Amino acid sequence: MAYICAAACDLPASSPRNRLSRPVVALLLTAGLVLATLIGPARAQTLETDAPYAYVIDDATGTIILSKEADIPVPTASMAKLMTLELVFAAIEEGSLSLDDEFLISENTWRKGGAPSRTSTMFASVNSMVRLEDLLRGLMIQNANDAAIAIAEGMAGNEAAFAVLMNERAKELGLTNSTFVNASGLPDDDLPDGKGGTMSMRDLVTLARHVVTEYPRLYRYFSEPEFTWNNIRQTNKNPLIGQTNGVDGLFTGFDEETGYGMIASAEQDGQRIIAAIHGLNDNRKRLNEMQKLLAWGFRSFEKVTLFQPGEPVGEVGVFGGTEGWVPLAGHEPIQILIPKGAKSKLRARIVYQGPLRAPVEEGQQIGELEIMNDEDPITSVPLYATRSVGVGPLYSRALDAAYELVVGLIHTGVDAATNRN
Numbered sequence: 336m337a338y339i340c341a342a343a344c345d346l347p348a349s350s351p352r353n354r355l356s357r358p359v360v361a362l363l364l365t366a367g368l369v370l371a372t373l374i375g376p377a378r379a380q381t382l383e384t385d386a387p388y389a390y391v392i393d394d395a396t397g398t399i400i401l402s403k404e405a406d407i408p409v410p411t412a413s414m415a416k417l418m419t420l421e422l423v424f425a426a427i428e429e430g431s432l433s434l435d436d437e438f439l440i441s442e443n444t445w446r447k448g449g450a451p452s453r454t455s456t457m458f459a460s461v462n463s464m465v466r467l468e469d470l471l472r473g474l475m476i477q478n479a480n481d482a483a484i485a486i487a488e489g490m491a492g493n494e495a496a497f498a499v500l501m502n503e504r505a506k507e508l509g510l511t512n513s514t515f516v517n518a519s520g521l522p523d524d525d526l527p528d529g530k531g532g533t534m535s536m537r538d539l540v541t542l543a544r545h546v547v548t549e550y551p552r553l554y555r556y557f558s559e560p561e562f563t564w565n566n567i568r569q570t571n572k573n574p575l576i577g578q579t580n581g582v583d584g585l586f587t588g589f590d591e592e593t594g595y596g597m598i599a600s601a602e603q604d605g606q607r608i609i610a611a612i613h614g615l616n617d618n619r620k621r622l623n624e625m626q627k628l629l630a631w632g633f634r635s636f637e638k639v640t641l642f643q644p645g646e647p648v649g650e651v652g653v654f655g656g657t658e659g660w661v662p663l664a665g666h667e668p669i670q671i672l673i674p675k676g677a678k679s680k681l682r683a684r685i686v687y688q689g690p691l692r693a694p695v696e697e698g699q700q701i702g703e704l705e706i707m708n709d710e711d712p713i714t715s716v717p718l719y720a721t722r723s724v725g726v727g728p729l730y731s732r733a734l735d736a737a738y739e740l741v742v743g744l745i746h747t748g749v750d751a752a753t754n755r756n
Contacts, residue, residue: 382631386624387614388596390536391632394544394607397714398672400632401610408512408533409613412588413455414598415520415532416474417542418501418513419483422490423471424550425504434468438489440481448480448519455572456481457564469564471553476562478572478586480519487518494518498532508545510538520588539598539611543585547600547609557584574622575599579629587621588613595621601629608632636672641681641706644668648704648718649685656693656724663701663718671706671713680709685718695724 382401390405392398426432440449445461448454457473459465459481473482487497494517501515512535516523520531534542547554560577561570575582581601588596596613610628615621642648647662648669663685671681687702695701703715 382628382635384612384624384628385615385620386612388536389610389612389628390540391608391610391628392540392544393632393636393672394547394600394609396638396670396672397716398636399711399713400608400636400672401628402537402712405537406512406535408514408535409593409596410531410590411534411539411596411613412520412531412590413478413480414539414586414588414596414611415515415534416478416483416518416586417539417546417598418505418515419486419497419518420471420474420553421508421542421546421550422497422500422504423467423486424546424553426490427467427553428550432467432490434466434471436467436489437464438467438470438485439464440485441488444481444484444488447521448482448484452480454480454521457562457569458567459485460565472556472559472562473564475556475584476559476571477569480521483519484517505538505542508542510534510542513538513542522591536611536613540609543598543600543609543611547584547607554584573599574618575601575625579626581633582629597621597625599625599629601633603633606633635675637675638670639673640668640670642669645721647721648683651685651687651689651691651701653695653724654690654692655727656695657727658724661691661695661701661724662721663704664721665704665716666719669704669706669716673708681713682707682709686715687718693724693726695720697721697723 388409389401389403391401440459440461440463442461449456450458455478457477457479470482470486473479487494491497491500497518498515505513515532522531581603582599584600585598593614595615595618598611600609608629612624644667645664647664650660650662653661683704683706685702686705697720699720700717701720702718704718705715706713
């Protein structure tokens with residue numbers, strides 16, 4: 336059961352088993368008022384995008400800058416290669432693969448993704464052996480389908496088996512609106528819809544953020560301006576590399592039905608923005624929309640710190656413990672971006688799986704602080720117990736059990752009334 340402790344109005348602060356501490360309630364509610372007072376009556380800078388699907392975040396704070404149909408799965412084509420890279424990067428970091436390992440370019444790889452395919456390719460020769468580092472460069476710089484297929488066959492035997500690994504890993508990373516059918520994202524004629532898998536824009540950005548954060552040593556290949564293989568020199572297929580300030584990676588994609596898309600990451604003055612768009616009708620429009628979104632993200636927002644590391648955000652009830660409450664705080668500063676020149680009405684709530692039972696260890700993650708600007712989600716931040724709570728005496732546990740039973744019966748009655756025809 337998910338318990339919610341709301342700062343603004345979802346639950347009263349005096350709710351018997353969930354509460355934000357009173358000073359924190361005041362702080363969170365006052366924050367919006369103070370910000371509104373400081374920045375006056377000017378309206379926020381807003382931006383409309385022609386992309387039917389879009390999602391943009393600030394990397395450091397997780398603040399959602401723009402969200403448009405962000406949870407709808409769409410055919411993302413070559414952008415699906417990002418999951419292929421995640422599996423390879425993880426294997427390299429854990430030591431089961433090395434950049435010097437060699438992979439076979441099978442006839443299947445050559446026909447589907449090599450020169451005969453007339454798709455993006457690094458022109459690897461059939462039946463040749465290619466170092467993994469070169470395959471990664473081909474994949475990340477040239478968007479090479481032969482590189483992606485060779486990696487899949489080398490790691491799992493065939494693309495179908497590799498797709499199983501992709502989908503399993505997607506679940507582990509919390510990608511809830513993604514389905515992978517092959518390593519390249521190419522259309523698959525053997526499937527009823529012929530698509531090469533689907534992803535939502537939120538999932539794309541979540542995956543990109545993970546790759547940027549966890550694999551910086553390997554991520555850097557994205558920004559190399561060119562790559563030569565088989566004496567064929569090709570410049571970076573990403574039109575933003577070297578042309579747009581701060582952009583250092585990821586992928587473009589094209590689907591015949593849904594159009595052009597892109598996932599991009601850019602860093603300026605220590606701030607990183609990650610953006611995904613899809614559904615545009617030509618390559619130039621895709622480029623212009625991404626440049627516009629990135630420029631707007633860097634220009635139009637300012638960072639606000641709500642809580643310092645370890646500063647209590649609120650308290651949640653502990654059943655059967657030596658103490659009835661445990662304070663929660665973040666490990667890092669809890670910060671958000673807000674639009675410059677805008678009135679902001681900040682609201683927050685603690686969300687956790689309950690009931691929380693003793694024992695509780697100091698540093699144990701208990702839940703998340705969800706922060707909203709009015710009704711629009713901004714970000715969510717993990718919260719951790721600031722102290723340990725041991726198991727209480729028997730009579731205390733019995734009282735808590737009785738209370739839990741009553742609450743359960745109340746919830747059951749509410750559910751029944753809500754669902755009654």
